[in-house]
Every structure is written in C-alpha cells, then in structure tokens.
Amino acid sequence: MDGFLIAFAISFGVIFVAELGDKSQLMALTFATRFNAIPVLIGITIATSVTHLVSVAVGYGLGASIPTGWIALVAAVAFLAFGAWTLRGDSLSEDEEAKAKRAGGSAVVAASVAFFLAELGDKTMLATITLAAQHGTLAGSIGIWAGSTVGMVAADGLAIVVGRQLGKRLPERAISVGAAVMFFVFGAWLLYEAVPQVWGEDAWGRVVDVAGHHGLGWAALVLGALAVGAGLWFRGRAHRARGERRLDVARTPGSPAWWARTLFVLAAVLGFGAPLLVALDVLQPISVLARPAVAVVGAGLLLLGFAVVAVAMLQLGTVWRRSATEAGAAAAGDPDAARRPVLATGGIYRRVRNPALTGLIVGCAGMLFMAPTLLGVLAGVLILVAVQIQARAVYEPGLGSALGAEYDEYRARTGRFLPRVRADRTPAGEGDRTTVG
Structure with missing residues (x-):
C-alpha cells in the first residue's frame, strides 16, 4: 500500500x-x-x-x-x-x-x-x-x-x-x-x-576529491555568471517595456540610489572574485562550510534565487506593457500619464513588495555556499546593505511620493522582502495588480 x-x-x-x-x-x-x-x-x-x-x-x-x-x-x-x-x-x-x-x-x-x-x-x-x-x-x-x-x-x-x-x-x-x-x-x-x-556509494566523494575546492570554485563562478546573465536579460527585457516610467528620485553622487548602485557593483566584484580566487588556489574556502552537501544546497539556492528574479521581472514587463496602452489613452488629458509609476498587487507581488531583491539575496547566498570564503561573506553583507537602501530609501519613498495613499495602503498589507505573517485584509477586487516602479 x-x-x-x-x-x-x-x-x-x-x-x-x-x-x-x-x-x-x-x-x-x-x-x-x-x-x-x-x-x-x-x-x-x-x-x-x-x-x-x-x-x-x-x-x-x-x-x-x-x-x-x-x-x-x-x-x-x-x-x-x-x-x-x-x-x-x-x-x-x-x-x-x-x-x-x-x-x-x-x-x-x-x-x-x-x-x-x-x-x-x-x-x-x-x-x-x-x-x-x-x-x-x-x-x-x-x-x-x-x-x-x-x-x-x-x-x-x-x-x-x-x-x-x-x-x-x-x-x-x-x-x-x-x-x-x-x-x-x-x-x-x-x-x-x-x-x-x-x-558506487562514494561516487560523489570521488568527484569532489578530483575537483577539489578548485572545481567547486569554477562551478560557482560559471553557474553564478549564467544565473546573473539570465537575470539581467529578463530585467532588460522588462525595462524595455517600461517606456518613460521612472521614479522621481535623486541619482547624484552621495544619494541613496547612487550608494545602492555602488554597493551592488562592489558586491558583484567581490562575489565573483571570491570563487575565482578559490578556483585559482589563491584563497582557501572556510573549512567548516567546504562540504559537498553544502555546495549542492548552494547551487539549489542560486538557481532558486535567480528564478524568483526572472519571474518577478516577467511580471513587471507584463504589467508595464499592459499599462502602456492605458497611459496612451489617458495622455490627452494628462501629459504625465506615460511617465507615472504603476501600482498593481497581483501574482508574486501580492504579498511581497520587492520579490526581485529577495531572489537576489537568496541567489547570492547560494553562490557563497558553493565557494565559502570571508571575501564572499563580505560580498553578502554588501548585498544586504545595498538591498536595504534600494528598498527603504529608493523604491518605497519614490513610489510613496508618486502614488500617495494608494501605495501606503498597499505597503501596509504586504511584506518588504517576505510575506507578512498575518491575515490578509485585502479588500475585494484589489487582488489583480502588482507593484511597479
């Protein structure tokens, strides 16, 4: 049975x-x-x-x-x-x-x-x-x-x-x-x-022995490059549908948006540099985490994280394309309609405001587990700081300024990076949209 x-x-x-x-x-x-x-x-x-x-x-x-x-x-x-x-x-x-x-x-x-x-x-x-x-x-x-x-x-x-x-x-x-x-x-x-x-039962052990931490470093580098490349492709595809829509935030040196972008770039350099140095035998991985099982879990997290990024970007592109037609129809009475951010709360965005940033964190954690080094830990810390700045000081103030009470109500019932653990009080008829900035 x-x-x-x-x-x-x-x-x-x-x-x-x-x-x-x-x-x-x-x-x-x-x-x-x-x-x-x-x-x-x-x-x-x-x-x-x-x-x-x-x-x-x-x-x-x-x-x-x-x-x-x-x-x-x-x-x-x-x-x-x-x-x-x-x-x-x-x-x-x-x-x-x-x-x-x-x-x-x-x-x-x-x-x-x-x-x-x-x-x-x-x-x-x-x-x-x-x-x-x-x-x-x-x-x-x-x-x-x-x-x-x-x-x-x-x-x-x-x-x-x-x-x-x-x-x-x-x-x-x-x-x-x-x-x-x-x-x-x-x-x-x-x-x-x-x-x-x-x-044989020790087949994976023999593979790890032959590859060593060098092989895991190369695997992390290649898999990470493919995942990031795919994520950037989906992001570019979505942003091409955005048209003239932009958040009205400062991007000058020293602004939160500038700091977030700078930290993202620095984290990417360190994040990819760490497995490269491990592969070249310049750095040694953290011994406690240098295990085949940890590397397998890391690969899974890396793929899962960037899959979430891809799904989030696909939804943004869909919403942007749908809103472009509506903006065109409204442009005669409102010349700023084509540039105003769009608020929607459906799909993956229904309970999480920033799922793409969540996926980025998970993917970077997976890459760290595949080639664990102190340099990779530093890259992870920089990613966390950059994500917090991007969400708290760029996206949320920009959308709040552009959409006012509508965005405040949406923010009150959703989590920033993870769903809120409480009953959903979403009014009927408001579940078809997604947050886009």
Whole structure:
C-alpha cells in the first residue's frame, strides 16, 4: 500500500507540474469556450487514462529489463530535458486550435479523441513512462497510472475553472518558468541519487576529491555568471517595456540610489572574485562550510534565487506593457500619464513588495555556499546593505511620493522582502495588480 501511495503522490505532483502551460491545458481552455466543463473533463479523463495506461505498461517493461541505477540516471536527464522543454513554452498549432474550435457533436467524444492524439509523444506521456520505469512493482505501476491521470485531469480542470482568472494575476510565462524550475530541481535530485547507484556509494566523494575546492570554485563562478546573465536579460527585457516610467528620485553622487548602485557593483566584484580566487588556489574556502552537501544546497539556492528574479521581472514587463496602452489613452488629458509609476498587487507581488531583491539575496547566498570564503561573506553583507537602501530609501519613498495613499495602503498589507505573517485584509477586487516602479 505504501508503494502505491508514494508512486501516486510523486506522479500526481510531476504530471500536474508538467501540464502547467502545456498544449493540453491550452486545448482544455479552448474546448471550454465551446462546451460545458464537465463533458470536457470526462473526455480528458478517458483519453488520459488510456494514454497513461500504455505509458505505464511501457515503463514497467523497461524497469524489468534495465538496472535501476541506469533508469534513475536516464530519468534525471529526462527531467532536466523536460525542464528545458517547459521553459521553451508550448502552444497550439493553428490546425490543433481550429480542430478544437470546430469540434461538434458529443463533447466527450471530441475531447477524448483530441486529447488522446495531443498526448501521444508529449512530455507528460514521456514523464509517465520515466516514472513507471523507476517503480517496478505492480502496486507502484498502478499508483503511477492513477496519480498521473488524476494529476493531468486536475491541471486541465484548473485551466478550465480558474484559467482566465489566473491569467490575469500571473503571466503565462511566469507559470512556465516556475514549472521548469520544479523540473530542474527534481532532475537534480534524481541525478544526485542516481550517480551513487551507477558508480558506487562514494561516487560523489570521488568527484569532489578530483575537483577539489578548485572545481567547486569554477562551478560557482560559471553557474553564478549564467544565473546573473539570465537575470539581467529578463530585467532588460522588462525595462524595455517600461517606456518613460521612472521614479522621481535623486541619482547624484552621495544619494541613496547612487550608494545602492555602488554597493551592488562592489558586491558583484567581490562575489565573483571570491570563487575565482578559490578556483585559482589563491584563497582557501572556510573549512567548516567546504562540504559537498553544502555546495549542492548552494547551487539549489542560486538557481532558486535567480528564478524568483526572472519571474518577478516577467511580471513587471507584463504589467508595464499592459499599462502602456492605458497611459496612451489617458495622455490627452494628462501629459504625465506615460511617465507615472504603476501600482498593481497581483501574482508574486501580492504579498511581497520587492520579490526581485529577495531572489537576489537568496541567489547570492547560494553562490557563497558553493565557494565559502570571508571575501564572499563580505560580498553578502554588501548585498544586504545595498538591498536595504534600494528598498527603504529608493523604491518605497519614490513610489510613496508618486502614488500617495494608494501605495501606503498597499505597503501596509504586504511584506518588504517576505510575506507578512498575518491575515490578509485585502479588500475585494484589489487582488489583480502588482507593484511597479
């Protein structure tokens, strides 16, 4: 029974995440505009049950003929690939969308056929095969089939019931990025467990011995550079949608904005310099923290932090683009409309005012854990000071001056870097917006 429940829970979670932003979910939304939700869900359930039964049978056969260690290793690589697939995004082709809109007759039959064909070779089918190959028992296979079916139906039901409302609060791209991050985390976890099964219990220890702190320093440097580069790309993409909107704050030498920028630059130099000096054997890492497990946790924090930055920037870009049209319409009566900051409180900003700064702190902490040095600790302290100045002395006064009571009310119910631990008293109808400065 335990094997069934574990397999059910894992497959439900994985397939539910895989469906977020998938074309099957897009098809569910399209069918729901033509038919009632219940017949569409019945059709999805029938198609999913058949497709995933075939997937589990294939995976069960693979699991019986291939060593479990190699199955786990292939599964890890597969889930990393699913993450990249999800990050790339999915969409209906013109032919698929046209078929969904033209579907006539029985909604159950139409949805069943359409979803069965759409799922053949899709990443949810491949994910189900991968999971079934890892749980080689009959109870585990049944659990994978039941969990994957329920997970897909739940995700598509979510798309039908609250899809439109969710789309108003959270950009589609943000959902895809979040799902991709979960795939990457799950893939990294599988990889961490698979390597000892294939190459021996001390495999990771041998890797660390060969790489040493030099290798971890290079890994921190490369991973940090990729994460920061991606974060800056998302930030630049969002800021291009900002147009003329700027906070009315002083940026002259000695001003809070100047100090925040200076400290950010100095922290970046020290933060990247620390792992570089460790890699070149100029600095020795802090011995208490120089452990493989700490480095793995650090890599996870680094990726998580900059994923939060990316999601926050994607939401800002979406809000800025939407507000540009409204500003254009209002410009005739208010020439400053196109330059005024926008206040909104939806998505990731609903409970936190500065999620991008929170993600930056988490990512920098992860980089420090990968190559722990006193120089890195100093960089972390500078980041914390810079973030506090940016939030308390730049963003909040600037937005408060521009938006007055509206921003004061928003600030009173949200946390600066973390959600407030108290009941939400947000008035009805004010949950669709996000803070943008």
